[in-house]
Amino acid sequence: MKPLSRRLLFLSTAIVTSLFAGVALQAQDKVPVSVLMIGYPDQDSTDAVTGVVSPGIGHLEEAFEAANPGIDLQIINIPWGEGATGYAPKTEAMIQGNEACLYEMPGAAAFARRGALVDLSKLIEADSSFVNLWGPALTTLRIWGPDNPQGLYFIPNNTGERVIHWDATLFDHYGVEPLSKNPTLDEIAEKAKLLTGTDPVTGEQTYGYYYQGKYAVWQFLSIAHAMGANWGSVGADGKMTIEWNTPTYLKALEWFVDMAKYAPEGALASDGMPQGFLSDDNVVAIIPEGEQGYFIQPLIANPDLQARYRSSFNLRGPDGVGGVSTISPLAMAASCENKDAAWTALKWLAGSADAERYYFESNGRIPTSSAGAEALPQIASFPDGDVVLTQPQFAEAPYPWAAAQPRWAMQTALEGALAGTLTPAQALEQAQAETDAWLAEQQ
Amino acid sequence: MTREPGSASFPAGSGYSTSEGPMRRAFSSLTRGVWVWYTFLLPPLLLILVFVGYPTLLAFRQSFYTRTPEGQVFAGTYHFERLLTNSIFWGALGNTILLGLAFLAIVIPLATIFASMLNRVRHGATPLKVIYFLPQLTSSVAIAIMFHYVFQPDWGLLNGGLRSIGLSEVPLWLADPRFNLTGSRAAVTVLAVWAGLGYFIIVTLAGLQSIPADLYDAAAIDGATPLQAWFTITLPSLRPTFIFLIMTGTIDALSRFGDLWTLGGPGGAPARSLQSIVMYMFQTGFESNDFSLSAATAVVFFLIVLGVTIIAFWGFLRKEFKAMK
Numbered sequence: 001m002k003p004l005s006r007r008l009l010f011l012s013t014a015i016v017t018s019l020f021a022g023v024a025l026q027a028q029d030k031v032p033v034s035v036l037m038i039g040y041p042d043q044d045s046t047d048a049v050t051g052v053v054s055p056g057i058g059h060l061e062e063a064f065e066a067a068n069p070g071i072d073l074q075i076i077n078i079p080w081g082e083g084a085t086g087y088a089p090k091t092e093a094m095i096q097g098n099e100a101c102l103y104e105m106p107g108a109a110a111f112a113r114r115g116a117l118v119d120l121s122k123l124i125e126a127d128s129s130f131v132n133l134w135g136p137a138l139t140t141l142r143i144w145g146p147d148n149p150q151g152l153y154f155i156p157n158n159t160g161e162r163v164i165h166w167d168a169t170l171f172d173h174y175g176v177e178p179l180s181k182n183p184t185l186d187e188i189a190e191k192a193k194l195l196t197g198t199d200p201v202t203g204e205q206t207y208g209y210y211y212q213g214k215y216a217v218w219q220f221l222s223i224a225h226a227m228g229a230n231w232g233s234v235g236a237d238g239k240m241t242i243e244w245n246t247p248t249y250l251k252a253l254e255w256f257v258d259m260a261k262y263a264p265e266g267a268l269a270s271d272g273m274p275q276g277f278l279s280d281d282n283v284v285a286i287i288p289e290g291e292q293g294y295f296i297q298p299l300i301a302n303p304d305l306q307a308r309y310r311s312s313f314n315l316r317g318p319d320g321v322g323g324v325s326t327i328s329p330l331a332m333a334a335s336c337e338n339k340d341a342a343w344t345a346l347k348w349l350a351g352s353a354d355a356e357r358y359y360f361e362s363n364g365r366i367p368t369s370s371a372g373a374e375a376l377p378q379i380a381s382f383p384d385g386d387v388v389l390t391q392p393q394f395a396e397a398p399y400p401w402a403a404a405q406p407r408w409a410m411q412t413a414l415e416g417a418l419a420g421t422l423t424p425a426q427a428l429e430q431a432q433a434e435t436d437a438w439l440a441e442q443q
Numbered sequence: 444m445t446r447e448p449g450s451a452s453f454p455a456g457s458g459y460s461t462s463e464g465p466m467r468r469a470f471s472s473l474t475r476g477v478w479v480w481y482t483f484l485l486p487p488l489l490l491i492l493v494f495v496g497y498p499t500l501l502a503f504r505q506s507f508y509t510r511t512p513e514g515q516v517f518a519g520t521y522h523f524e525r526l527l528t529n530s531i532f533w534g535a536l537g538n539t540i541l542l543g544l545a546f547l548a549i550v551i552p553l554a555t556i557f558a559s560m561l562n563r564v565r566h567g568a569t570p571l572k573v574i575y576f577l578p579q580l581t582s583s584v585a586i587a588i589m590f591h592y593v594f595q596p597d598w599g600l601l602n603g604g605l606r607s608i609g610l611s612e613v614p615l616w617l618a619d620p621r622f623n624l625t626g627s628r629a630a631v632t633v634l635a636v637w638a639g640l641g642y643f644i645i646v647t648l649a650g651l652q653s654i655p656a657d658l659y660d661a662a663a664i665d666g667a668t669p670l671q672a673w674f675t676i677t678l679p680s681l682r683p684t685f686i687f688l689i690m691t692g693t694i695d696a697l698s699r700f701g702d703l704w705t706l707g708g709p710g711g712a713p714a715r716s717l718q719s720i721v722m723y724m725f726q727t728g729f730e731s732n733d734f735s736l737s738a739a740t741a742v743v744f745f746l747i748v749l750g751v752t753i754i755a756f757w758g759f760l761r762k763e764f765k766a767m768k
Contacts, residue, residue: 213618214708266596268713269617269627275598405731408710415714419620422714434531441525441733 030072031341035102035349036094038087038328039080040362054362063354064345071341076100101336102346105154108329109400112145112153113238118332119151123343133351133369135393140321141329143397144236154329157350158365159392162218162323164188164312165273165290167282173201179286181387182313185226188286189259195285196262209259210284212291213268216256216418217411218324219289224252225322225396226315234400240439242406244413245432253417253424260418268418278309288315289323296364296388300378311384313391325395327368368392409434499745505738522739532740534715535723538628542719543696545632546639551688553636554643555681559673561644562651572648576641586638587705591617594630617706620716627707627716634702639695643688650684651677686759693751697744700725720744 043056057077064073076099080087088107094100095116103111111117121142124130132138137156145151166179176194180187192208199206211219221231229248232241243249260267264274264284273291274284278298299306314323330350336342349355356367356375366372372389373380379388401407413431416422422430509518526532557575561568578586593600594616602613614625622628654677662672700721703711709726711718718726724744728737 214712264597265615266598266618269594269596269615271708275595403730405733408726408730411712412710412715415620415710415712419618419713421620437529438731438733441736 030070031338032072032074033102033338033342033345034074034076034100035345036091036100036104037075037077038104038106040077042077055358057362060349060355060358060362063358064348067352067354068344068348071345073345095333095335098333098335101333101338101342102349103331103333104157105329105331108154108331109143109234109398110238111331112143112151115146116334117145117153118334118336118339119145119148119153120155120332120343120346121148121150121152123332123339124152127343130347133371135370135390136321137327137368137393137395140319140395140397141327144234149236154331155346155350156327156368156392157330158328158356158359158363159368159395160291160326161366161388161392162222162289162291162314162326162395163387163391164314165277165287165295166310166312167285167308168310169308170195170199170206170282170285173199174206175200179310179312181384182316185223185255185315188288188315189255192259192262192286199283204283206283206285207262207264207274208285209262210274210287211256211260211263211267211289211418212270212272213415213418214271214411216268216414217407220252220256220410220414221399222289222315222323222396223256224249225317227252227255228318231399239442240401242401242435242439243432244406244410244435245428249428250424253414253428256414257417257424268415278305296366296379299382306382311382311387311391313387313394316394317396321394321396323391323395325398327392327395327398328365329398366392405438406431406435409438502738502741505735506742509735518735522735523743525736526739526743531715531718532720532723535711535718535720538711538716539697539699539719539721542628542632542635542699543693545628546635546696547689547692549632550636550639550643550692551685554640554647554688555678557640558644558647558651559677561648572641572645575644578638579641581638583638583701584705586634587702590630590634590637590702591706618713620714627713631703631706631717634706635696635699638702639692643692646688647681647684650681654680683760683763686755686763689759690752690755693755694748697721697748697751 037057037060040057040060041054043058045054045056046052047054057075061073061075065071076094078087078090081090091103091105091107091111095103095111105111105117108117124138134155138152141154141156142150142152145153164179164183168178171178171191174195174197176191179191188209195206195208197206198204227248229246229252230243232243234240267274273287274282276282277284277287278295295309295311299309316322330346332339332342332346351369351371353371353375356369356371359365360367360376367375367389370390370393373385376389379385382388399407410431412434413422413427416430417424417427506522507518507520508515509521561571561575564571591599594602596602596613596615596618599616601616605613616625616630617627619626658676658680659672662676667675698721699719703717703719704722704725707713707717707722709722709730711722720740721744724737724740727733727740
């Protein structure tokens with residue numbers, strides 16, 4: 001080898017070695033925190049129809065590390081999947097293998113009962129700089145754990161949302177006072193009745209009320225909660241007690257069946273929002289427990305719609321919260337070795353404007369923290385932007401049976417009551433009997 | 444070339460023949476060329492054993508066990524007792540039978556009439572057959588979504604049409620769980636007939652075309668009218684076709700899932716009026732995670748289908764098989 005080549009080889013080797021050494025030193029300075037995230041795009045992707053770009057998960061990591069240079073956030077992003085390849089068995093395997101510190105964990109309550117999660121309330125107590133950005137949710141979401149019967153084992157990092165939608169144009173046509181920001185059942189009933197009939201301006205048949213037939217159970221539970229009903233509880237051993245057949249639920253079901261008279265006849269067969277919603281053809285005035293996915297993007301894209309399609313807070317119970325919860329819980333594994341750094345990461349991932357913006361831009365998920373307005377000014381500027389961005393903090397605690405037989409038992413009974421094949425009392429009796437049979441089989 | 448004693452290819456009287464010789468020769472002639480076919484049949488057989496046989500055995504086993512945090516615990520016939528005392532199961536079974544009977548009672552006569560007319564068509568029969576058969580090639584989910592738009596009570600195509608001709612009281616179709624001719628069960632029966640008619644027509648047409656023309660000639664000579672010939676020659680001659688359609692149609696009706704699931708969701712909404720036994724099995728297993736009850740349902744379903752097949756065979760087909768012998 002010639003001397004010049006030898007020198008060049010030496011020089012390049014030295015550069016590469018020092019680069020690697022530098023990177024290694026830099027990584028050594030940082031505290032690693034691994035986090036399991038579910039269902040985010042791995043890479044930037046562009047919607048073929050709208051041209052909207054969904055940012056890849058790397059953007060979240062970059063934003064975090066820019067804000068927290070002392071922590072090396074290692075995101076493990078998995079798809080939701082189904083069955084044996086779904087997120088649930090992967091989460092279980094990762095918990096058992098101590099493979100991550102933080103987990104986006106839909107089944108967090110069950111892991112908490114097993115003692116696999118950290119009670120975050122203790123970290124909050126020890127954290128003098130902690131600011132509650134999640135409002136009442138930090139109280140609502142407390143559940144039983146082996147080290148605390150009222151522990152906080154997860155904080156929601158993003159959510160879907162249910163609000164009460166109402167059509168301001170129909171209210172205007174009938175000369176009915178707009179729906180208030182926190183409507184009561186009485187206000188809804190009174191105005192729904194006034195808004196059912198022939199529209200004085202268009203001559204079209206309009207309906208004061210609406211429910212999604214195939215998901216009526218969620219609206220019913222929201223109504224019942226507003227009347228003070230309580231479905232039951234989960235005991236220290238994880239066993240559930242569920243009480244449907246109570247006077248309060250009966251009163252709620254009678255109210256619901258009565259209000260269904262002011263909804264389109266085909267509502268029982270519907271699995272979405274009414275035909276014509278978000279267009280000039282809408283004929284439905286009030287939609288309690290309406291889904292957010294149907295209106296956020298169209299309202300952002302078409303500001304004219306914002307004045308017509310309004311949102312009010314969901315019905316609230318005596319406890320000050322109300323509406324079904326569709327949160328994504330973020331939890332910390334008890335086996336996490338870097339709990340301080342993980343706590344910093346958890347707070348940032350669940351509460352920062354950057355993180356909330358990422359969840360919305362990548363998956364359309366709504367902020368759960370009070371940083372929502374800063375994260376998404378395009379929503380904050382809606383006439384009801386504050387409702388849209390703060391309703392998630394006032395949602396009920398997730399129902400632990402939401403994907404199990406009690407849901408189907410109640411849903412079927414409701415369908416019978418709404419169709420008139422069962423009386424409300426018979427419907428609740430049927431739901432209770434089927435739920436009891438299921439509960440008896442739970443280990 | 445060395446030959447082994449007893450080889451089937453040894454000539455007779457060569458001195459190597461034993462008492463086994465004729466038997467071996469017979470066996471050899473029987474199996475000659477057969478092994479190659481068994482070799483070809485082996486891969487699909489293995490696939491069936493792995494993906495059908497083994498899961499079936501597992502389902503049978505699971506129906507006698509209960510999953511607990513400590514593992515599987517033998518439960519005897521407990522899950523069958525739960526199943527047979529469960530009103531939801533009986534409701535789903537009743538629905539399945541009712542929807543199946545309604546479907547067959549409509550589709551077979553309709554298919555016979557359409558096939559008889561197609562059989563008479565001189566020009567354009569093939570395009571018509573293709574058109575009638577097209578729904579059979581469409582996914583049941585796509586058909587269900589399409590019929591959701593047809594039967595939606597408020598803005599659906601059918602009620603829109605009824606309103607346009609002046610009817611103000613229109614049926615509720617998919618929002619009505621009652622047992623009536625304008626409810627959800629009627630709607631899904633219309634859907635099933637629309638989707639399955641083409642297949643039934645094609646099979647019936649094949650049956651019609653296998654009837655010897657001599658019979659019709661003889662009937663014409665005897666002075667029979669076309670209608671008399673249809674009743675006395677065509678319908679009796681189609682007996683094997685009808686039996687085939689009833690058997691396969693029954694099994695298809697019992698295993699109905701995709702369209703009902705799409706229209707009624709896991710619970711067969713409204714009020715379980717569209718819940719079939721397979722939907723119940725799926726909901727129990729994959730929505731409520733009660734795999735033992737779901738497996739017990741699968742076993743009972745298997746026995747029902749087996750029973751239907753045996754009854755159909757002994758009741759209807761024995762005569763045909765005897766005639767073939």
